[in-house]
Amino acid sequence: MSRNRLTAAPEEGVVAALNHDGAGVVREAKTAFVAGALPGEKIRYQRTRRHRAYDEAQLLEVLEPSADRVTPRCAHFGVCGGCALQHLSPEAQIAAKARELVDNLARIGRVEPREWLPPLQGAPWAYRRRARLGVKYVLKRGEVLVGFRERAKPYIAALERCEILAPPMDGLIAPLKSLIGGLQARERIAQIEVAVADTVTVLVLRNLDTLGEADLAALAAFEDRYGVRIYLQPGNHDTVHALRGAPADLHYRLSEYGLEFAFQPTDFVQVNAAMNARLVARAIEALQIGPQDRVLDLFCGLGNFSLAIARTAREVVGIEGEAGLVARARANAARNGIENAVFHVADLTAADGGAVALAGGYTRVLLDPPRTGALEVLPRVAALGAERIVYVSCHPGTLARDLGVLCHDLGYRLLSAGVIDMFPHTNHVESIAVLERRT
Numbered sequence: 001m002s003r004n005r006l007t008a009a010p011e012e013g014v015v016a017a018l019n020h021d022g023a024g025v026v027r028e029a030k031t032a033f034v035a036g037a038l039p040g041e042k043i044r045y046q047r048t049r050r051h052r053a054y055d056e057a058q059l060l061e062v063l064e065p066s067a068d069r070v071t072p073r074c075a076h077f078g079v080c081g082g083c084a085l086q087h088l089s090p091e092a093q094i095a096a097k098a099r100e101l102v103d104n105l106a107r108i109g110r111v112e113p114r115e116w117l118p119p120l121q122g123a124p125w126a127y128r129r130r131a132r133l134g135v136k137y138v139l140k141r142g143e144v145l146v147g148f149r150e151r152a153k154p155y156i157a158a159l160e161r162c163e164i165l166a167p168p169m170d171g172l173i174a175p176l177k178s179l180i181g182g183l184q185a186r187e188r189i190a191q192i193e194v195a196v197a198d199t200v201t202v203l204v205l206r207n208l209d210t211l212g213e214a215d216l217a218a219l220a221a222f223e224d225r226y227g228v229r230i231y232l233q234p235g236n237h238d239t240v241h242a243l244r245g246a247p248a249d250l251h252y253r254l255s256e257y258g259l260e261f262a263f264q265p266t267d268f269v270q271v272n273a274a275m276n277a278r279l280v281a282r283a284i285e286a287l288q289i290g291p292q293d294r295v296l297d298l299f300c301g302l303g304n305f306s307l308a309i310a311r312t313a314r315e316v317v318g319i320e321g322e323a324g325l326v327a328r329a330r331a332n333a334a335r336n337g338i339e340n341a342v343f344h345v346a347d348l349t350a351a352d353g354g355a356v357a358l359a360g361g362y363t364r365v366l367l368d369p370p371r372t373g374a375l376e377v378l379p380r381v382a383a384l385g386a387e388r389i390v391y392v393s394c395h396p397g398t399l400a401r402d403l404g405v406l407c408h409d410l411g412y413r414l415l416s417a418g419v420i421d422m423f424p425h426t427n428h429v430e431s432i433a434v435l436e437r438r439t
Contacts, residue, residue, distance in 0.1 A: 004049050004050045004051070005048070005049060005050075006047045006048055006049060006050055006055065008046055008047040008048075009046075010044050010045065010046045010060055011028065011032075011044070011045060011046070011047070012042065012043070012044050012045075012063065013026040013028050013032070013042070013043060013045065014026070014040070014041070014042050014043075015034065015037045015038060015039050015040060015041045015042075015043060016039065017039050018038070018039060018096050018100075018427075019033055020100065020427060021033070021035075021084060021427055022035075022084030022085050022426075022427035023035045023036075023037070023084075024036070024037025024038055024039065024041070024043070024059075026043070026045065026057070030054065030055055031053065031054040031055070032045060032047055032054065032055045032056070032057040033054055033055070033056055033057065034057045034058070034059050035056075035058075035059065035078075035084075035151065035152070036059040036078060036087060037059050037062070038065075038066040038068060038069055038087065038088055039066065039096075040066045040067075041062055041063075041064060041065055041066045041069070042062075042063040042064035043059060043060070043061065043062055043063060044059075044060040044061040044063060045057040045058060045059055045060055046058050046060055056152075066088075066092075068088055068089045068091075068092035069087055069088065069089075070086075070087060070088065070089050071087075072086035072087050073086060073125065073163050074086055074162070074163045074164075075160070076147075076157055076158075076159050076160075076162075078151070079150055079151065079157050079158075080147060080148050080150065080151065080157035080159060081148055081149045081150055081151040081152070081153075081157065082147070082148035082157075082162065082164065082426070083164065083425040083426055084151075084425070084426055084427045085425050085426065085427065086425045090121065090124045090421075090424060093421070093424065093425070094119045094121055094419060094421050095119075097119075097419045097421070097429045098116075098119055098418070098419050100396055100429055101396045101399075101417065101418075101419050101429060101431050102116075104396040104397055104399070104400040105396075105399075105400045105403065105414075105417065107400070108397060108400035108401055108404065109399075109400035109401060109402075109403045109404030109407070110404055110408070111400070111403050111404055111407050111408075111414050112414070113414045113415060113416045113417040113433070113434075114413075114414070114415055114416065115415065115416040116416070116417065116418055117282075117416050117417060117418025117432070118418065119418060119419050119420070119421060120275060120278050120279065120282065120418070120419075120420040120421060121421045121424075122272065122274045122275050122278070122421065122424075123274065123424075124421075124424035124425065125163050125164060125424075126163070126164065126165065126166055126167055126170050127164060127166060127271070127272045127273075127274065127275070127424065128164045128165050128166055128169075128271050128272065128423075129166045129194075129195070129196035129197075129252075129269070129271055129272070129273055130194065130195055130196070130268075130269060130271045131148075131165060131169070131193075131194040131271070132191055132192075132193050132194070133146055133147055133148065133173075133191060133192045133193075133194065134146070134147065134148065134149060134156040134190075134191055135156070135180060135189045135190055135191055135192060135206075136155075136156045137180070137181070137186045137187045137189075139187075143158075143177070143181065144177045144180045144181040144186055145157070145158050145159075145177070146159065146173055146176045146177050146180065146192065147159035147162070147173060148162075159173045160173055160174045161173050161174060164424070164425060165194070165196075166196040166273075167196075168196075168201060168226065168227070168228065169194050169196055169201060172226060172228075175222070175226065176192065176203075179218065179219070179222050182218060183211075183215045183218060184212055184214060184215055185207060185209055185211055185212070185215050188207060188208040188209040189205055189206065189207055189208070190206040190207075190208055191205075191206045192204065192205055192206070193206070193233075193265065193266055195250060195263075195265045195266075195267075195269075197248075197249075197250040197251055197252055197263075198251060198252050198253055198273075199249070199251070200228075200229055200248045200249070200250060201227075201228045201229070202228070202229045202230075202231055202248050202250060202265040203228055203229070203230050203231070204230075204231040204232075204233050204240055204265045204266060205219075205230060205231070205232055205233065206233045207232050207233065207234055208234075209234075210234065211232070216243070219243055220243060220244060223243065223244075229242065229243070229248040230242075230243040231243060231265055233266075237266050240264075240265060240266060248265075249262065250262065250263050250264065250265065251263065252269065252273055254276075254277055254280060254304075254307075254308055255277075256277065256280075256281060256308075257280075257307070257308040257311050258311075258336070259307050259308060259332075259336050260332075260335060260336060261302060261303065261304065261307070261332050262328065262331065262332060262335060263302055263328060264324070264328070267302060267324070267325060267328065268301060268302075268325070269301075269302070269304070270304065270422065271422065271423065272422045272423065275420055275421060275422050275430075276304070276422075278420070279392065279420050279422070279430070279432070280304065280305055280308050282420075282432060283305060283366060283390050283392060283432060284305075284308055284309060284312070286388075286390045286416070286432070286434040287309070287364045287366065287388060287390050288364075288388060289309060289312045289313045289364060290312070290313075291312065291313070291314060292314055292363075293312075293313045293314060293363045293364050294313065294314055294315045294316075294317070294360070294361060294362050294363055294364075295309050295313045295315070295316045295317070295362060295363070295364040295365070295366065296316075296317050296319070296357070296358075296360075296362040296364070296365045296366070296381075296384070296386070297309065297316055297317065297318040297319070297365075297366045297368075298318075298319050298348060298354075298365065298366065298367050298368070298369070298374065298377060298381070299319070299320060299321075299348065299367065299368045299369045299370065299374070300318030300319060300320045300325075300326075300329060300343065300368070301320055301325050301329070301368070302325045302328035302329045302332060303318060303328070303329035303332045303333060303341065303343070304368075305366055305368060305392075306318040306329065306333075306341050306343070307329075307332060307333060307336060307338055307341060309366070310333075310338045310340050310341040311338075313340070313364070314340065315340045315341070315342070316340065316341045316342075317341075317342050317343075317344070317357050317360065317362075318341065318342070318343045318344070319343075319344050319345075319346050319348060319354045319357050319358075320343065320344075320345065320346075321345065321346065321347045321348060321349075321353075322345075323345045326343045326344070326345045329341075329343045330343050342357075344356070344357045348369075348374070348376065348377045349376045349377070350376075351376075353376075353377070354377075354380075358377075358380050358381075358384065360384075361384070361385075362384050362386045363386055363387050363388070364386055364387065364388050364389075364390075365381055365384065365386045365388075365389045365390070366389075366390050366391075366392070367381070367389065367390070367391045367392065367402075368391075368392040369393070369398075370394070371394055371395040371398065372395075372398060373393070373395065373398030373399065373401060373402050374391075374402055375398075375401065375402055375405065378402060378405050378406060378410060379410065381410075382406065382410035382411060382412070385437065386437065387436060387437050388434070388435065388436050388437070389406070389412060389434075389435040389436075390432065390433070390434050390435075391403070391432070391433045391434075391435070392430075392431075392432050393430070393431050393432070393433070394422075394428070394429075394430055395429070396429045396431055399431060399433060403417075403433055403435070406435055407435070411437060411438050412435040412436065412437055412438065413435065413436055413438055414433060414434075414435055415434045415435060415436055416433070416434045417431060417432065417433040417434070418431065418432060419431045420432060
């Protein structure tokens with residue numbers, strides 16, 4: 001047994017809060033994190049694993065349930081690690097995420113906005129259009145597993161369907177298990193990457209070996225039966241190719257701006273189509289763009305914000321580190337007849353990354369960095385003297401850190417901030433912050 005494993009007697013306690021992983025926090029002699037417990041509940045729990053500052057614990061019984069507790073819709077909740085909060089009402093979920101943003105801004109960034117924006121919420125089910133599913137053939141069980149990892153374990157959860165995946169993927173887990181289980185190469189399929197576009201769904205199978213004719217025929221029959229497109233990936237991303245025929249035309253629309261975005265099956269796009277449209281609208285409203293404004297979009301991806309900005313601004317310049325996404329951004333500008341959008345490839349974490357584009361004059365800046373934040377580029381952004389910055393974040397901790405730098409060291413003040421429910425039922429916190437330059 002690991003020295004960190006505990007064999008402890010059951011305890012009772014009251015849950016004070018949720019941690020960043022969605023577990024209940026019990027603050028007794030030593031803090032315990034209890035998966036499945038909710039704030040305000042009195043529970044019986046048992047400590048199972050020791051850490052320096054806290055223990056992990058198993059929920060044994062809810063003695064006094066929270067009024068916000070609901071019955072999880074998914075039969076796999078509690079085992080599958082894809083969701084952490086299905087037992088909490090959607091209204092209470094977004095309130096908890098808003099509190100996490102408030103706490104991070106105060107504790108890490110030492111900042112508070114003048115105004116808290118109302119949360120953006122949408123449909124809590126069948127929303128996820130991008131996902132990466134693990135695949136494993138378990139010889140002892142004679143069964144193929146397809147799904148997300150189990151909660152706090154490296155194993156793939158034994159799923160039959162998924163309530164958060166967008167149609168038709170929500171109902172294709174069981175058929176995929178049957179398909180792969182019947183392949184000769186069933187032990188050599190490692191994962192399935194899912195991309196649900198507006199008119200077609202693509203499944204990218206990571207095949208570790210070349211597939212034989214019988215397996216290829218089985219995949220083609222699955223395509224025909226379920227109306228999806230299958231791609232194979234025998235190596236790195238450059239090896240991704242359609243099983244048969246021409247590549248699929250994957251695209252999504254931002255109807256408010258008359259835009260259509262093409263993307264590749266493994267490209268990053270926001271997982272929640274409806275919330276992405278609302279996020280873009282909120283960001284553009286916050287930027288307060290006029291026809292004379294020149295806007296800089298950093299970490300621009302395939303142009304999700306840039307092209308909508310271009311509908312109003314004099315010019316938008318986008319910078320992104322991945323060359324493939326920049327190529328897609330340029331193609332999407334042409335696809336939509338947009339001529340006032342310019343895109344560059346640059347590593348914004350490098351000292352001279354984006355030097356040419358960052359030398360221009362801009363009145364507005366949009367930041368949409370990865371989870372690691374935008375710390376390295378902030379001094380160069382501030383030196384541009386832009387009147388307004390809108391920062392879209394997928395990690396409240398790095399957002400808080402960066403807002404602290406912008407406000408305390410680089411001459412900006414925080415006007416507003418709020419959360420967007422991009423990932424219902426998960427502990428993921430998407431947020432937006434609006435800053436203006438101090439005069």
